[in-house]
Structure formats: C-alpha cells, structure tokens
Amino acid sequence: MLNQRLKERAEDWLVEATIDDIQQALEKEEVTSKELVLMYFHRISQYDQDGVKINSVMEINPDALHIAEALDRERKTKGRRGPLHGIPILLKDNIDTNDKLHTSAGSLALKNHHAASDSLVAKQLRHAGAVILGKANMTEWANFMTDNMPNGYSSRGGQVINPYGPGELDVGGSSSGSGASVAANLVTAAIGTETSGSILSPASSNSVVGIKPTVGLVGRTGIIPISHSQDTAGPLTRTVKDAAMVLSAIAGIDEEDPVTKKNPQPSVDYVSFLESKGLDGMTIGIAKEPYFEHLNEEEMELMEHALSILKEHGAYIVDDVKLPSQEENWDINTLIYEFKNGINAYLQQTEPHIEIKSLKDLIEFNDSHSDLMLKYGQTMLTKSEETSGTLIEPDYLNSLQKDLYLSQDRGVNAVMDEHELDAILFPNNVGAGIPAKAGYPSISVPGGYTNKGKPLGITFTAGAFEEGKLLKIGYAFEQASKLRKPPKLD
Numbered sequence: 001m002l003n004q005r006l007k008e009r010a011e012d013w014l015v016e017a018t019i020d021d022i023q024q025a026l027e028k029e030e031v032t033s034k035e036l037v038l039m040y041f042h043r044i045s046q047y048d049q050d051g052v053k054i055n056s057v058m059e060i061n062p063d064a065l066h067i068a069e070a071l072d073r074e075r076k077t078k079g080r081r082g083p084l085h086g087i088p089i090l091l092k093d094n095i096d097t098n099d100k101l102h103t104s105a106g107s108l109a110l111k112n113h114h115a116a117s118d119s120l121v122a123k124q125l126r127h128a129g130a131v132i133l134g135k136a137n138m139t140e141w142a143n144f145m146t147d148n149m150p151n152g153y154s155s156r157g158g159q160v161i162n163p164y165g166p167g168e169l170d171v172g173g174s175s176s177g178s179g180a181s182v183a184a185n186l187v188t189a190a191i192g193t194e195t196s197g198s199i200l201s202p203a204s205s206n207s208v209v210g211i212k213p214t215v216g217l218v219g220r221t222g223i224i225p226i227s228h229s230q231d232t233a234g235p236l237t238r239t240v241k242d243a244a245m246v247l248s249a250i251a252g253i254d255e256e257d258p259v260t261k262k263n264p265q266p267s268v269d270y271v272s273f274l275e276s277k278g279l280d281g282m283t284i285g286i287a288k289e290p291y292f293e294h295l296n297e298e299e300m301e302l303m304e305h306a307l308s309i310l311k312e313h314g315a316y317i318v319d320d321v322k323l324p325s326q327e328e329n330w331d332i333n334t335l336i337y338e339f340k341n342g343i344n345a346y347l348q349q350t351e352p353h354i355e356i357k358s359l360k361d362l363i364e365f366n367d368s369h370s371d372l373m374l375k376y377g378q379t380m381l382t383k384s385e386e387t388s389g390t391l392i393e394p395d396y397l398n399s400l401q402k403d404l405y406l407s408q409d410r411g412v413n414a415v416m417d418e419h420e421l422d423a424i425l426f427p428n429n430v431g432a433g434i435p436a437k438a439g440y441p442s443i444s445v446p447g448g449y450t451n452k453g454k455p456l457g458i459t460f461t462a463g464a465f466e467e468g469k470l471l472k473i474g475y476a477f478e479q480a481s482k483l484r485k486p487p488k489l490d
Contacts, residue, residue, distance in 0.1 A: 010039035033068035033086030085129030096222035106154025119222025137177030152176035163487035172205030197432035204457020215439035219254020225342030244270035278476030280314030285321035333399035407438035
C-alpha cells in the first residue's frame with residue numbers, strides 16, 4: 001500500500017477497532033469511510049490472498065469505494081444515520097444483493113447469478129448506512145450438499161482457513177468466511193446464516209461473537225434457503241456491542257416472511273440491554289452431559305475458568321442441568337424435506353440465463369461437472385431430491401411436530417422452567433442442535449485459548465425473542481473476562 005499513513009493505520013489502529021472506535025475517528029475526521037474501505041482492501045490483499053491465505057472473502061463489491069465516498073459526503077452534509085454509517089460489512093454468499101456482486105451459495109453452478117433484488121438483510125444494512133464490502137466464502141450450500149464436506153469448503157471459493165491455526169484448526173461452518181474474516185480484521189463485521197450451528201460454530205472456532213437470533217427476528221427474504229423452520233441470519237463481530245448494533249439494524253418485519261410477524265418487539269435497540277454488571281442475579285444452567293464430553297482436559301480448565309468468572313460477577317450457577325429430550329434419537333427429516341421445497345422456489349426466480357431452475361437441475365449440473373463439483377459428493381442433495389417437494393409426506397409432518405415438541409416443550413422450555421433459568425450454557429456449538437430445532441436464540445462469545453492457540457467459545461441459549469437477555473449476559477461476561485486476542489497473521 002503506497003499511502004503510508006493508511007498502511008500504518010491498517011496494521012495498527014484498525015486491528016481490533018470497534019464500531020465505536022471507528023465512528024469516533026470518522027466524526028473527528030481522522031479517517032473517512034473511503035479510507036476505511038481502502039485499509040480493509042489492504043488487509044485482504046495481505047492476509048486473504050498471499051502468505052496466510054485465509055481465503056475468507058469470496059468477492060469484493062466493485063462499488064464499495066463509491067458507496068463509502070457518498071456516505072462520507074452525506075455525513076458532512078446531513079450527519080450520520082446511526083452507528084453503522086460508513087461501516088464496511090461482508091455478507092455470506094447465500095444472501096442476495098441487487099448490485100454487481102454474485103450470490104452463489106459457494107457453488108460454481110450459480111457463479112453467474114446476480115440477484116434481481118436485495119434481500120431484506122441487505123436492504124436494512126444499506127438503510128443503516130453500512131458499506132456492503134463484498135461476499136464471504138462459505139461451506140457450499142450452507143453445508144447441506146453432502147455428508148462429509150469439510151467446514152469452509154466451496155467449489156467456487158475453495159477452502160477457508162482458520163486464522164488461529166492455518167492448516168491445523170477447523171474453521172467452523174457454514175458461515176466460515178464470515179467468521180474468519182472478522183477474526184482476522186479484514187472487515188468490521190459480517191453477516192452469517194444458521195440452520196443448526198452455522199453461526200455459532202465459526203464464532204467459537206474463530207474467537208468472535210456470533211448471534212443466532214430467534215427464527216422470526218430477522219427476515220429471510222432473499223436468502224438461499226435450507227429450512228423455513230430453522231433458517232435465520234445473524235451477525236458475527238469481534239465484540240458483543242458491535243453485534244448488538246448490527247442485530248438492531250437487521251431485525252424487523254419482513255412482509256414476505258410471515259414468521260417475522262410473531263415477533264412481539266420488531267424494532268429494538270439491542271445496545272440498551274448491555275450492562276457491565278449484567279451477570280448479577282442471572283441464573284445460568286450448565287449443560288454438562290453429554291456436551292462437556294467433547295472437551296479435552298485443557299478445554300475443561302478453560303470452561304471452569306469461565307464458570308468462575310460468571311460466579312464472581314454475581315451469576316447463580318445451576319450445575320449439570322439436563323434437557324429432558326437431549327438423549328432422543330433426533331433426525332434431520334425436517335431439513336431434508338424443506339430444502340427441496342425452498343431451493344426450488346428460489347431457483348425458479350433466478351435470471352433467464354441461469355439454466356439451473358430446480359434441485360434436479362443442480363444435481364445434474366454437478367454430475368456433468370463432477371471433477372469440479374463433486375470432490376466430496378452430493379449425498380444430501382440427492383436425499384432431498386427423492387422427496388416430493390410438496391411437504392405432504394408423513395415422515396416430514398411427523399418429524400416437524402416431533403422436533404418442535406421435543407426441542408421446545410420437552411427441551412429448552414422444560415429445563416428453563418424447571419430451574420427458573422435465564423440462560424443455558426454450552427461449550428462451543430455442540431449444544432446448537434436442540435435450540436436450532438426450537439427456533440430459539442443463542443450467543444457465542446470468546447472463552448479463551450488452549451496452549452496451542454485453539455479458541456474456545458462460550459455459548460448461551462435462552463427462550464424465544466430473548467436476545468436482549470443473552471446480549472446482557474454475553475456483554476457482562478465479555479467485559480469481565482476480556483479473553484479475546486487477535487490471531488497472529490505474520
């Protein structure tokens with residue numbers, strides 16, 4: 001980077017800069033949004049393409065600099081719109097943007113697809129004044145293509161690498177690029193999507209904050225689907241406050257997504273829930289068995305340290321709570337049946353030059369380009385194609401009602417009511433499955449590192465539309481622990 005001032009700021013001040021830090025610098029005219037974009041371009045060129053090659057950014061928005069300049073002018077003439085004014089954000093590559101960016105779900109099958117309109121998430125970010133910097137790499141088809149695809153791999157984008165352990169550590173899926181890019185300070189914030197663990201997993205693996213909202217808090221129009229019962233979008237950031245700001249911007253009513261109309265408070269400033277002493281008086285249940293069995297001895301020590309912080313700052317700990325349904329023989333029939341219905345509807349709305357108009361077409365495309373497309377197979381796609389796509393099968397209807405009953409009435413609701421809990425704590429994302437089926441929210445925050453630098457995530461789960469409570473708990477834990485450290489990229 002020839003501009004030495006920006007180069008130095010990109011390699012010093014920008015690293016770990018929060019949205020508040022950036023806004024303060026913008027208001028003082030110490031930096032502009034245009035310069036901010038240029039600094040992130042520098043970091044992407046340094047760390048996402050050469051050397052470490054995190055491979056987290058799929059595509060750069062060719063209009064990003066112009067958008068930033070326009071927002072700089074607006075700031076001077078009209079003032080800022082809010083906390084996201086001029087802030088660069090990456091969107092996962094399954095989220096539609098009506099611009100020069102593609103939306104491909106990581107698949108070469110959709111490499112030439114441009115969305116005809118913005119997703120609701122993109123619309124609301126633009127309205128808030130954010131700069132859509134580009135698209136983030138991801139696990140192809142949001143990790144619903146096959147049984148054995150590595151987290152972070154896509155035919156279009158290649159393999160995303162964990163910045164904390166290149167070649168050694170799992171990067172988490174399927175919002176892998178969103179998590180890794182934020183962890184490596186290649187962007188201020190990113191948007192991921194989750195059906196079951198796909199925000200919480202990269203958050204914990206890359207030592208960032210991830211919020212998986214209640215299904216219905218964030219509109220899904222314009223997001224390539226897996227399951228209308230479980231899909232949601234949410235923020236990945238380096239701090240809880242940044243996550244609260246982004247969540248406030250993307251939450252709301254989606255006229256084309258009926259689930260959002262059950263949200264009792266569609267417009268909320270989630271920053272208002274943040275309190276440094278927010279753990280005081282909170283009752284948190286620790287879901288040890290079978291979830292802590294996934295931890296090694298060193299990770300167990302980190303968890304015990306996290307629990308001691310919670311206790312020291314006023315939380316009441318209920319040890320070893322059990323969800324009544326946690327040992328049930330769960331299946332993924334709901335996802336298998338809903339995927340065909342959802343993906344066919346999405347593909348039928350793509351541009352005329354996109355020949356893939358159905359799941360059947362996609363499978364045939366993959367078969368005919370097997371050297372590029374089928375490195376790990378497509379078992380999940382073929383299983384879904386075997387369904388009718390009309391959602392009338394007894395296996396689907398029975399699994400759907402079973403999922404809801406066991407995850408809500410006999411799952412999260414039951415254990416929270418029994419112990420009068422404010423939240424349930426899980427390590428990393430291993431407890432994501434039951435809250436995902438329930439459609440309930442979770443937040444993952446950094447919980448420390450092993451001696452080899454492997455991150456550990458602390459995940460809190462609560463009831464429907466209790467994001468404010470989770471943010472209060474997550475923020476207080478973050479402020480008390482100060483555990484996050486940036487990865488060493490040089």
